Amino acid sequence: MKANNARPAGVTLADVAAAAGVDRSTASRALRGDVRRVSATTIARVRATAQELGYRPDLTAAALRSGQSRMLGVLVPSITDAAMAALFAGIEDEARAAGYLAVVTSTASEDASRQTAVDAFLGRKVDGLIVADSLIDQPLPATGTGGSVPIVAAFRQGPPSHPSVVADEYAGGRAVAEHLAAQGHRDLVVLGDPAAVPTFHTRIQGFRAGIRELLGNSARVDVVPAGLQVNDGYTAMARALGERKSPTAVFAINDYSAIGAAHALQEHGLLPGSGIGLVGYNDDPIAAHLPVPLSSVSIDVRELGRQGARTLIGLIENTAAEPAAITPRLIPRASSATPADNLTRPPVS
Known part of the structure; x- marks a missing residue:
């Protein structure tokens, strides 16, 4: 007999919150894994309750209601580059902690590839973009009328009009x-x-x-x-x-x-x-x-990624702070x- 994985009719976020003994907003944050605002114990309890009740959030409906997808788009020149992999790992660390999903694509730093990727991200209603593939004198990609989606440049310096998270x-x-x-x-x-x-x-x-x-x-x-x-x-x-x-x-x-x-x-x-x-x-x-x-110069690229995600999430949530440059060190x-x-x-x- 085939298992029925559908969400039981009538099980709502409010039901999960009541059963877990928290308010609805806390339950929502716990299910997103927002460790900044919800304790690990509460997250575990709410998730266990949701699983027990068979609750599955409708992410599409939630995005339509809130106007936020809780997704971050990340552009890198190559996903096989070790530095870019470390950068994305840091972005993912911070995004997950704040209840966001980070999604990466490679562009080879080409304008057409960048804009195609940006259009795809915007079509999926990402809340912001981290651009790590900038070239000198290359503008950041267009994000629609008014540039409503915030952009942060990471690893590579972007134009002065946008925040850049870089090493010295x-x-x-x-x-x-x-x-x-x-x-x-x-x-x-x-x-x-x-x-x-x-x-x-x-x-x-x-x-x-x-x-x-x-x-x-x-x-x-x-x-x-x-x-x-x-x-x-x-x-x-x-x-x-x-x-x-x-x-x-x-x-x-x-x-x-x-x-x-x-x-x-x-x-x-x-x-x-x-x-x-x-x-x-x-x-x-x-x-x-x-x-x-x-011998090589060491940069904490993973921390650059974390800073990039923190900066972007700060722009999205109106809590942005100026990022600090990371100091490299030579390893002889x-x-x-x-x-x-x-x-x-x-x-x-």
Whole structure:
């Protein structure tokens, strides 16, 4: 015999509230999992009561009544990127705690893909958007007449007209400059594309300013355009080595491109930490476990996600507070541990 999973006729939220000994609004928040305003004990009791009575909330009807879906839309450039996965995990943490559902989609930072995703989110009546795929001079996506759906930029800086929850990328780039300058490096390559992504632009600004302040004209810094994936780092590093004498150190704009760069360096007889210094960014979990552990700049990306969700929910509920920038920190490992004076420099073929 087939089980009947339909909600028993006549069981209402008011019935659940009465049976659990709470008021209707508390029962509603408990069923949404709003741990900010309802204790864990009460949530457990209300949910157990609802299950016992066979109550299932009609979310569509609730959204129509309240004008809120309790959903947040999240736009990321790629859901397979480790930093974006950590960012979304933080968004999900905070959204769940406040009784919201976070939904993510990837856009490859392309205007058409972004607007298609935004239109889909708006069609499902999301209460707000978190945008983590912004490019320099790219406007945030249109959200309909009057821009009634609030938007928060996260991880990547958005335009001044909207709140942005970001790390202090300038400080992160400068930390790399201080580390490599202290190791005695004067001939440096940066792998990244400052023309497109605001995050990268600011990281490279901080790096170049730090090198200029610390070393003046005694240092050479070449920026080589590179994408974010392993193959991008490999291709850009191989191109750089083919165009010039090998540098003493390389700063890659993220850890994936640093891993690709390490492969290209090894093919040219340069071992990170022995034949050259190498630093990445984002401190991906794999960085510490590579054959030569990778020095990298660590950002609490999950906390960025939490801040982004808190900021957006604050806008939705009219309790918004100004987000604070998160300070990155350099994690030195073997890939950049050897001072430049002690590096062995085999000739580049």
